Amino acid sequence: MADQTPRTDRPGPAGHPETGREWHLVARPRGFPSPEDFALREAPVPAPGPGQILVRNRFLSVDPYMRGRMNDAKSYVPPFRLDAPMEGGAVGEVLASEADGFAPGDHALHGLGWREYAVVDAAKAAPVDPAAAPLSAYLGVLGMPGLTAYAGLLEVASFREGDAVFVSGAAGAVGGLVGQIARLKGASRVVGSAGSDEKVRALTEEYGFHAAFNYKNGPVTEQLHRAAPDGIDVYFDNVGGDHLEAAIDALHVHGRVTVCGMISQYNATEPTAAPRNLAQIIGKRLRVQGMLVQDHQDLRARFLEEVGGWLRSGELVSRETVVDGFGNAVDAFLGMLRGENTGKMVVALDG
Secondary structure (H helix, E strand, C coil): CCCCCCCCCEEEECCCCCCEEEECCCCCCCCCCCCEEEEEEEEECCCCCCEEEEEEEEEEECCHHHHCCCCCCCCCCCCEEEEEEECCCCCEEEECCCCCCCCCCCCCEEEEECCCCCEEEHHHCCCCCCCCCCCCHHCCCCCHHHHHHHHHHHHHHCCCCEEEEEECCCCCCCHHHHHHHHCCCCCCCEEEECCHHHHHHHHHHHHCEEEEEEEECCCCHHHHHCCCCEEEEEEEECCCCCHHHHHHHHHHEEEEEEECCCCCHHCCCCCCCCCCCHHHHCCCCCCCEEEHHHHHHHHHHHHHHHHHHHHHHCCCCCEEEEEECCHHHHHHHHHHHHCCCEEEEEEECCC
């Protein structure tokens, strides 16, 4: 999809842009968001102050957690402000620097996405090397989703060689990596769910899952039983609802659940019925633990070394769905919520 929105940024002194475009949240969605909840606006681009860098964003990330930040509700991270630029992962080129460790021409990963230009505190940015991996990879397999998969499986779920693993939302940015890491670490069986037959084929034919199913083709509990007839030891939850209910039914005694996301509920206006079998947690002595990736930054060096090695060797597959054009960022976000992506959904800016 091409971005038909005209660029309005104008160069200032020495190439510094005077203005750039930003996506603002202008209304809090009820249920599934609509394009009218967002506005594309032009804003001045300030010069970086001491300890700051000016970055021209090249790739932006759109992620499920952003839907939660659109609600005015207390959570682990503050909600997006209305009539202000939203935030999210971004990677781009440093245009100007007033900070040690960054120079013009370097590339940086940071959290001020949803805008063409960002003035970032250097302490909140990380240098990245486009020669080591494509820039967009630092928003996906080598970024927040990758670390989420790595930490959520190996640390939170205490994965052990020989475990049977079920992953919901397995064709998404996190789920596809969870299944592959489990396989590479010696899982006895890796099962995934996804929302289309095409995604199911990708899981088994490209990612190396032992089995996968389309959750739209029948009750999840029945399909999971057929895919993992001997049960499971670990469930990595990206969906919640009926998937969590099915996993509880299939888990062995002392099974472990990592609750990473519940995308089935993000746009719900009424409470969901499932799971209705929570009492099994007692008899099976299950461990169910939520996770936030920010709690696992101590694993980053090990994660980059191990996952980076698998990526270079071709043992691990990384897929992206790329939407071209900053003006299409909202379309990309809404498409991601509808499950239109396989792998990481990113927005590529012009230039």
